[in-house]
Amino acid sequence: MAQIFHRSANSIARASTLGGLILVVGLLWTALQLQRSPYFTYAGVAKPQPVPFPHQHHVAGLGIDCRYCHTTVEVSGFAGVPPTKTCMNCHSQIWTAAPMLEPVRESYRTGKPLVWTRANDLPDFAYFDHSIHVNKGVGCNSCHGRVDKMPLMYNEASLQMEWCLSCHRAPEKVLRPHHVKADPADPASLGDQIFNMAYEPPSSSHPVTIVEGGQEKTFTSQTGPGGLGTYLVQANHVRSPRDITSCNTCHR
């Protein structure tokens, strides 16, 4: 009887078995990667704003504290987006004729607020409160990244649930002290470390000393027994990962 398939069909069959497997695994891998890529998360992608406001210039260049504009970050769930008046505190004096700032002046004249596009926008089914994070010792740049190095604002993190849980499952990894022992040579050591963009966690080469009740405590590691994070979890009464990873902590 005549053969209905050429000899090569054998090789094609074997190759397609392996190829099919690779294809399926590859497609799944691609889907998982794509889901975490900036294409979906917009991490690192600056969105268009009415005025190209440079955080880099205002934070690093001028040394303005975060709380000068985001006034309610320590006391409210919402950090606060400044009103036009806050801009005009300075811009009624400097760059008064800059065409780039015309929308700001127009807003001030008409009383119609600037409509900024939120860079870090969580979905409505996730409850988030800035004040609890700030008060328990989560630094601004732990979530927002080095804002002092961002010419235009973008979200640093993916804002996906696995990213939230990476800290909630092990809060000691990121907590930092509010105040460290002042070092006259380092102006950043004078202020609240939560808002210090350049804060470095303790290591053996870079110990961190905090002052509490007149006593100095020096830490050479972040995690583990004797680590600063472990200490802060206790000192700040951070609830157990079991509590802060419970569904209804964030999905209320």
Next chain:
Amino acid sequence: MEQATETKSPEMTERLLPGQAPVLTPGHTLETITDKIVSLVLRRPVTLGWVGGFVFFFGLMNVLLFAMAYLFFRGVGIWGINVPVGWGFAIVNFVWWVGIGHAGTLISAVLLLLKQGWRNSINRFAEAMTLFAVACAGVFPLIHTGRPWLAYWLFPYPNTMGVWPQFRSPLLWDVFAVSTYATISALFWFVGLIPDLATFRDSAQNPVAKKIYGLLAMGWRGSARHWKRYESAYLLLAGLATPLVLSVHTVVSFDFAISIVPGWHTTVFPPYFVAGAIYSGFAMVLVLAIPIRKFYGVQDMMTMRHLDNAAKVMLGTGLIVAYGYTMEAFYAYYSGSGYEYFVLKNRMLGPLAWSYWCLILFNVLIPQLLWIRKVRQNTLALFFTSLVVLLGMWLERFVIVVTSLHRDFLPSSWGMYTATRWDYAIYVGTLGLFFCAMFLFVRLMPMITIFEMRMLLPQSRVTTEAAHD
């Protein structure tokens, strides 16, 4: 030393009890079996009856597609479900379809391991039935989720939420039980088909059909090495499939039994669900076998012996199910729990009492007719008894799901359940999908296993003399 030959007469046949039909009507040879089964697909013209039936069920399948499209557009609010009855037709139909599939696995795997020769002519279409029933069942868990496009969340994969599904929930066990079941059933069916597909490849005249069957036969040449590997693979798959007969419906029953709802929280659920599954499955086998053997003239291969045996399995499993109902009632009384007792009373006398008494009539009383030999020998009576059992098993799930939920612990949350036209449309639609697939199957695939039928012939017995040749 010369070994004694196994048999002297080539006409060696199985011993039959008086009045018992043979598994294969005598008079067949190796050639006639192959020729008959091959001709059903390759030489038989497409008849008007087939086209009519196919078009009818294809239409019903489109009802399913239409109803699902509307469901996805509007949401599960188009169904009759609401607090307190959050599980309605979707779960009833899911359990019913999964149950039907069990007979196929039982016939092909368990009866194979038990060396029951009579399985050989009905196992192929029973396996196909399993596959299509599982496909119909699989529709419901997907569409009842409300957001079916996110149904892949049911699977444990490294998702961006950073969480796994709840491994302690029986609903997740269901995902594994049913997907394993579908995979093994499909593999078992396909592996069993390979030698027959090769026969089709060699017999087909149409070059396109030849290529398609050839592709599916995966280069089967029927060499001794092929057969040896085939036998091991088939036996292994049978071994894998056997525990599934018990495990799948046990897990399905856990969906209810693990909860604390009165009427669900009973230890009798797993065995009684499994028996019920086999019960409804054999009813479906009969509902399919009786018309198939008539319209395709294969009464000589699916003999009265097969129908008789299937009816006896039905009777046996039906009695286990009846025992389950009795025990449910007894537990409700013996538990001393007022809630359990109330559920029983509500089932028997409440607003949905009709469903309970219909269930007892259909599942317990009418099937007792099968004790009578004359009923088992009458294909029409058998056909209608099977239909009644299928309906009864559907009602059983309805009673379990709805009557337990609609009167829960708090009288303030009591309610009624009424299915909407969309509930019915989707149920009828899955019947369309199932029978549509069956119609295609009998036209395109060997519905009876050729080589296993040939093994029933005396000529296939290898004698030592022949083996030395």
